[in-house]
Amino acid sequence: MISHIPVLLEPLLALSWDPAQGPSQPRWYFDGTFGRGGHCKALMEKYPQMKVVAVDRDQEAINWARSSDSPFFQALQSGRMFLFKSNFKDFFSRYEEKIQALTQGQGFDLMLLDLGVSSPQLDQAARGFSFYQDGPLDMRMDQDQQFTAADLINHFDEEELIEVFQEFGEIRRPHRVVKALLEQRGVKPFLRTGELAALIEKTEGWRAKGRNPSTRYFLALRLKVNQELEGLGSCLEEMTEFLAEGGRLMVISFHSLEDRIVKTSFKQSPKGFLVNKKVIQAPWSEQKQNPRARSAKLRVFQKGEKR
Numbered sequence: 001m002i003s004h005i006p007v008l009l010e011p012l013l014a015l016s017w018d019p020a021q022g023p024s025q026p027r028w029y030f031d032g033t034f035g036r037g038g039h040c041k042a043l044m045e046k047y048p049q050m051k052v053v054a055v056d057r058d059q060e061a062i063n064w065a066r067s068s069d070s071p072f073f074q075a076l077q078s079g080r081m082f083l084f085k086s087n088f089k090d091f092f093s094r095y096e097e098k099i100q101a102l103t104q105g106q107g108f109d110l111m112l113l114d115l116g117v118s119s120p121q122l123d124q125a126a127r128g129f130s131f132y133q134d135g136p137l138d139m140r141m142d143q144d145q146q147f148t149a150a151d152l153i154n155h156f157d158e159e160e161l162i163e164v165f166q167e168f169g170e171i172r173r174p175h176r177v178v179k180a181l182l183e184q185r186g187v188k189p190f191l192r193t194g195e196l197a198a199l200i201e202k203t204e205g206w207r208a209k210g211r212n213p214s215t216r217y218f219l220a221l222r223l224k225v226n227q228e229l230e231g232l233g234s235c236l237e238e239m240t241e242f243l244a245e246g247g248r249l250m251v252i253s254f255h256s257l258e259d260r261i262v263k264t265s266f267k268q269s270p271k272g273f274l275v276n277k278k279v280i281q282a283p284w285s286e287q288k289q290n291p292r293a294r295s296a297k298l299r300v301f302q303k304g305e306k307r
């Protein structure tokens with residue numbers, strides 16, 4: 001089983017709760033991007049009284065947590081933890097009554113979103129996220145979703161493809177790749193990540209040293225297929241409604257478009273304030289150990305008045 005190293009764990013633990021705000025530890029924790037539960041496990045160990053509601057849209061992550069040899073099996077059996085397969089963006093409207101009943105109307109003292117994909121998703125060729133390993137052109141986090149990366153690549157028209165790569169990959173001139181893509185799919189539809197990566201590499205070449213030319217194209221596809229940016233701002237706003245007074249909402253993002261949404265939403269919220277003015281990034285030692293940490297940014301919002 002491929003594991004996932006939780007990023008920015010130390011600062012996240014340090015900033016997770018301020019006992020001056022109320023109880024000595026958070027009573028209820030919401031984890032909207034459970035993954036392999038790395039952050040969740042560390043927080044549960046730090047706060048042994050804390051109860052947990054965890055969510056992931058990926059059935060594999062849910063099955064893993066529920067299996068009898070998972071570190072969460074006991075907590076799920078004993079009622080310390082509740083796990084849902086859901087998109088965190090739909091969760092609050094779908095389960096509002098349940099949340100109110102569980103937290104006795106107080107809401108969560110601590111909430112976390114660790115956005116993006118997990119290592120088990122990225123590193124399994126069969127999930128179709130990788131340009132290093134050939135797999136089906138899939139990229140869905142939620143296996144119940146119909147729309148795949150192959151649907152996008154084979155059915156979007158020229159203008160739509162250019163827009164996806166420009167908007168989500170921040171590629172200024174994707175036109176040559178899109179032209180080549182349209183020509184090739186006229187002969188045979190794209191089915192594999194390897195076919196797409198080979199076309200991008202042939203058309204673009206390795207311009208930036210050390211950076212695979214497929215990186216930004218694959219990121220754009222992933223963001224579009226999973227609608228990762230859509231509705232994120234309004235979801236953050238909704239989440240602050242479910243935060244208890246003095247509670248903290250922490251978000252880890254992995255690229256500038258995502259971080260901009262988080263920063264704007266937190267800065268503009270009338271319900272609270274940013275705990276740290278400056279964004280928190282991983283120290284060099286963590287970046288060396290875990291390449292995913294290089295682009296990780298943590299922002300922490302607290303509900304209530306700044307004292």
Ligand SMILES: C[S@@+](CC[C@H](N)C(=O)[O-])C[C@H]1O[C@@H](n2cnc3c(N)ncnc32)[C@H](O)[C@@H]1O
Nearest residue numbers: 006033035036037038039056057058087088114
């Ligand atoms: C970066 S990983 C989280 C890793 C986790 N913090 C850990 O330490 O193991 C992101 C996870 O969030 C899930 N995810 C991403 N967007 C989601 C969404 N909108 N709703 C629910 N889950 C989502 C992905 O399926 C993936 O499992």
